[in-house]
Amino acid sequence: MQTQKVTDHIVQWLKDYAVKSKVNGYVIGVSGGVDSGVVSTLAAMTGLKTLLIEMPIRQKPDQIDRAWEHMNDLKSRFPNVEAMSVNLTPAFEELYKTFDVKDDLYPNEKLAFANTRSRLRMLTLYYYGQLNGLLVCGTGNKVEDFGIGFYTKYGDGGVDVSPIADLYKTEVYTLARSLNLVKNIQEAIPTDGLWDAERTDEQQIGATYPELEKIQKEYGTKTADDYEGRDKEVFLIFDRMHKAAQHKINPIPVCDIPEEWRND
Template sequence: MKGLMLSKDELVKCENAIEEAIVKIVEMSKTNGAIVALSGGIDSSLVATLATRVVDVYGLILPDPSTSDPGDVRDAEDLANSLGIDYEVIDIGGILKAIYAARPKLGPRECKIAYANVKPRVRMVMNYFAANLDGRVVLGTGNKTELLMGYFTKYGDGGVDMLPIGDLYKTRVWQMARHVGVPEKIIKKPPSAGLWKGQTDEEEMGIRYELLDKVLYGVFDLGLTYEEVEKATGVDDATFTRIMERVRDNEHKRNMPPIVDIEAVLRSCHS
C-alpha cells in the first residue's frame, strides 16, 4: 500500500525523532539512562540499538526456561555485546512457579492466557526493580500494530515509561531494523511474544503482519472506507470485521483506567 513503506529520507527522519525523544525522556526524568528488556527479537533489538546511540542502556534478559528458546537468549546476549551495553540474564522461572502455585485450582490448560500473562507482568516488575535501583527509565518495545490490536499484556509489556517504536507499524519496524543494522538473523525470525513453546504472533492473531498493517494503515492513517481497504488489500469482510472488533475491544489497554467524576456528581447536587 502506498505510503506504508518508508523512503530512505523518511527512515532517517524517523530514526532521528526516536533518538531525540529517548534523550528527552531521560533528561526530563533526571535519570541515568534506560532499561531495555532484550528478548532476542526484532522489536527489543531495534529499541536497544536506537537507545544505545544516545543514552546509557542496561539490558535485562529474562528467560523462562520452560518456554524460552535458548537461541533467543544467545541472540539477545550477542546483540548486547555487539552494542557494547552492560546486561544480565535473570531466570524468572522460579518466580513464575511461585505465582502459579498460589492459585492451584485452575491450570494452564483451563486458563492458558491467564498463565501466559503472568510472564510479561513478572518481566515488568523486574524491569522497574532494576530501573529504580539504577535510576533509569524503562523503554518499551511495543510497535503500532501491537498497540492497535491490543496484542500486549496490560501492566506487563505495556507497563513502561516510553514506547520509542510505538508509532511504527511492524512493516516499518522491519524496515527500520535493516536501516540501523539489526542482525539479519533477528530480523528474519518469526515474530513471537514467547508466551508458550512454539507461539508466534501471526498464528495467534490469525493474520500475517503484511496484510494486517495494510488494513490498519488504510483505516487509521489514510482514513479509507472498508470498500477502499478491500480494493487496496484484498482483505475479506470477515477478516476486516475481526480486525476492527479487536481494535475496539482492546481500547481499554491503550487508555488510563477510568475515574469516576465525583466533582461532577457534587456539582449536580447544587444545581
C-alpha cells in the first residue's frame, strides 16, 4: 500500500469535508485500539480542532492506559489536539437499575447491554461535538462496516464521517506503523471493549481479520463449494454474519407512498 498517498488523501478529505460543512473539526472516541488510534492521528493532521474522548465503562485498566498513552502522544505532537475522559460507568449502572436488569442475564440481554455501552458513547460524542462545533469521526474499517457488520447500530456506527471504512484491518495496521503510533497501539489486540470479561474480536467472530479479508475480497464471485478446510469455515462465518448485517449495511428502508394517493 502507498501509505503516504493514502494518508495525504484521507487528511485532505477530512479537511475539505469539515470546511465544506462549516465546522471546527472532529471529535473521536479513543478506545486504545488501532482503528481509533489511526483515525485520531489523521484527524489531528488536518490542523483543525481535534477533540479526543476516552469513555470508560467498567473498562480494563490496560485499555485506559493505552488510550491515554496515545492521546498524550498526539497532544505533544499536534497543538490542535485536546483530550478528555468522560467516565460513563455511573450512567451505565443507572441504566441497569432503570431497566431492572437481573444478575443472571440471558444471551440477548447480555448483547443488548454490550450494545448499550456503545450507544452511550455515541450520545457522549454527539453532545461534546455539538458543544464545540465538531463532527463525529467514525473509526470502523471495511471488514467491520461492510463485511460482517461488526459494530453497534446507532452506537459506534452512529457517525458523521467514516475516513477508514474503505481500508481493511491489515491496511489500518500498516498505516499505524507509517504514522508512528505508540507501540502499544500498533500492537493492540482487536477488541470492542463492550464486555466485562475480555473478549477479543477473533474470539467473538471465530476468525482473524486477515482470514475475513481474504473471503471479503472474493465474496460474490465464489461460493462455499469453492473452498475447503479452514477457508470454507471462514467463508461460512463471513456469509452468515454478512447476511445478518444487511439491516446495518443498507440504508434505512423507507415505505414509499404512491403519488396518486396524495390527492383526494
